[in-house]
Amino acid sequence: MRHLLDILDLTPEEIGQLIDTACDIIADPDKYAEKCRRRKLATLFFEPSTRTRLSFEAAMYELGGSVLGFSSSSSSSTSKGESVSDTIKVVSCYADIIAMRHPKEGAPMVASMVSGVPIINAGDGGHNHPTQTLADLLTIYREKGTFENLTIGLCGDLKFGRTVHSLINAMSRYSGVKFVLISPDELKLPDYVTNNVLIKNNIPYEETTDLIGAMPKLDILYMTRVQRERFFNEQDYIRLKDSYILTPDKLENAKSDLCIMHPLPRVNEISVAVDNDPRACYFKQVLNGKYMRMALILKLLEVE
Numbered sequence: 060m061r062h063l064l065d066i067l068d069l070t071p072e073e074i075g076q077l078i079d080t081a082c083d084i085i086a087d088p089d090k091y092a093e094k095c096r097r098r099k100l101a102t103l104f105f106e107p108s109t110r111t112r113l114s115f116e117a118a119m120y121e122l123g124g125s126v127l128g129f130s131s132s133s134s135s136s137t138s139k140g141e142s143v144s145d146t147i148k149v150v151s152c153y154a155d156i157i158a159m160r161h162p163k164e165g166a167p168m169v170a171s172m173v174s175g176v177p178i179i180n181a182g183d184g185g186h187n188h189p190t191q192t193l194a195d196l197l198t199i200y201r202e203k204g205t206f207e208n209l210t211i212g213l214c215g216d217l218k219f220g221r222t223v224h225s226l227i228n229a230m231s232r233y234s235g236v237k238f239v240l241i242s243p244d245e246l247k248l249p250d251y252v253t254n255n256v257l258i259k260n261n262i263p264y265e266e267t268t269d270l271i272g273a274m275p276k277l278d279i280l281y282m283t284r285v286q287r288e289r290f291f292n293e294q295d296y297i298r299l300k301d302s303y304i305l306t307p308d309k310l311e312n313a314k315s316d317l318c319i320m321h322p323l324p325r326v327n328e329i330s331v332a333v334d335n336d337p338r339a340c341y342f343k344q345v346l347n348g349k350y351m352r353m354a355l356i357l358k359l360l361e362v363e
């Protein structure tokens with residue numbers, strides 16, 4: 060039985076196969092409409108979500124399956140003191156596959172140790188978010204046609220932004236990739252990612268606070284929200300929240316085929332005036348997420 064806890068649980072070949080499946084679903088959705096008939100997905104969200112939970116649910120419905128679950132820990136027995144392990148043992152009796160989001164780093168790993176069915180990490184604290192990365196990868200593939208020789212700017216909260224950590228892990232496996240890490244000093248990429256991924260694998264990267272200066276070299280600009288819920292101190296959040304706001308004038312020196320991404324939700328990081336720019340890809344990312352989650356569910360349920 061396979062789980063998806065970390066994007067590195069999938070080999071680059073498997074990611075290629077998921078992309079092929081997603082593209083086939085896009086081309087011929089009817090072919091997939093009954094693939095998960097009588098199968099059930101549980102979505103256990105101990106933390107807020109719009110896109111991730113609803114796209115998992117839409118994905119399972121479009122495969123002909125059904126969905127059960129909860130969207131906040133307050134409406135589950137967690138609020139009575141039940142442990143993650145017990146909740147998972149119970150839900151494994153009802154569902155064929157579980158997507159879970161939890162504020163504690165490592166909770167999906169704990170879940171996988173007791174679960175009778177595949178566990179998908181739908182975001183664990185400030186750690187990882189592998190299925191957002193699947194959405195990001197399909198977007199990069201559809202926009203750029205390749206994962207190689209890309210210069211990727213990641214901007215905003217690189218410390219707590221779990222989507223950033225998973226995307227760096229995933230993209231580090233393709234040749235010719237360079238990273239430009241754009242953040243305030245306080246929100247720099249954690250050392251464990253810099254050391255264990257970038258330095259260890261000899262991946263070229265630079266750290267800067269200057270978004271406009273970095274702009275001309277970027278093929279991809281991945282904006283992120285400052286993760287208010289992970290701050291210990293509200294004053295720090297207020298000081299840092301508007302560090303970067305992408306407005307049309309800041310794109311003046313950007314490449315004409317720049318791909319502007321954001322996992323969403325956005326707060327202030329991208330002005331709505333950028334939405335009509337043909338380089339804005341963040342709403343395409345949302346739709347791509349559903350197709351990749353469909354492909355992932357098929358893979359983990361071992362559906363032909």
Ligand code: NCD
Nearest residue numbers: 110111182222284322323324
């Ligand atoms: C992200 C997350 O939950 O980490 N959202 C998402 O799943 N698309 C990004 C964020 O919350 O800022």
